[in-house]
Amino acid sequence: MKNWKLIILFIIVIIFAFSSIVLSGLWKDKSTIKSISLNGNITLSKDEIFDFAKLNDSMICSNVLSLDMIESRISKHPNIRKVVVSKDGAVIKIEISEKNPFAAATGGSEVFLVDDQLTLYTLKKEQMNIDLPVISGLSAELNTGAYGKDDLKKLKIAQYIISQSIKLNKSLYNYISEINFSDTNQITIITSDDATPVYLIDYSSLPGKDKYELPNALKDINNLSLRNAINSKLIQLNGFLKQVRVYRPANSFKYIDMRYNDIIVVKNNNLQTEQ
DSSP, X not given: OHHHHHHHHHHHHHHHHHHHHHHHHHHHHXXXXXXXXXXXXXXXXXXXXXXXXXXXXXXXXXXXXXXXXXXXXXXXXTTEEEEEEEXXXXXXXXXEEEOOEEEEEESSSOEEEEETTOOEEEOOGGGTTOOOOEEESOOTTOBTTXXXXXXXXXXXXXXXXXXXXXXXXXXXXXXXXXEEOOSTTEXXXXXXXXXXXXXXXXXXXXXXXXXXXXXXXXGSTTSHHXXXXXXXXXXXXXHHHHHTGXXXXXXXXXXXXXXXXXXXXXXXXXXXXXX
């Protein structure tokens, strides 16, 4: 009887040991990373992303870093808007979304892209031919993660001009090649067809809340006077495009001056000024 008990106990031990080995093998197989999948990148290569995040395949496959740590490192890349890292069996999946720029911005020799959150990031060679309005006349301190004193205010004004022109007429938006803030007293638009300067807004002509309002308060897109003036000037410019510009050849105008109330002053090339 005792022999039978010993035999049964021996069989149970063998089965348990075998099961442990099998389960251990299955767990090891599931916990071992065999490959890494990167999707969603358009202008960024895997090498660029991994170099920035200080990652490599062997580090990820060794399970040294958690998924959250991998995600956190990649998400700090200035050109990446969102990243999700997950595990599917023996594969680490990295899904990224690159930032979507609405304009380019420059304060000197270097040009940056700017997204709808007014975050600046590097213009890559794959994006050199991207067709976006340029915001110029910003400070020399402009850089990824850095702004000069009034850069954010100017970027917000330019963003408002671009968004309103899109809402008003896509042709008007396409007409805007550059929004220039070099002259601190005004906003100038450069046209896309023949680089004609359009003097859009003169800050000194904006009606303030009272006579004691500081001039800098008028250079803020939250100021109702500035918003109303931009809206009005864009409507006038849109009408000018439909009624005048469409019938003229390229390079007809030396400048278009909209800084006056209810009139547009046009200086024709080689001709006298018209209204």
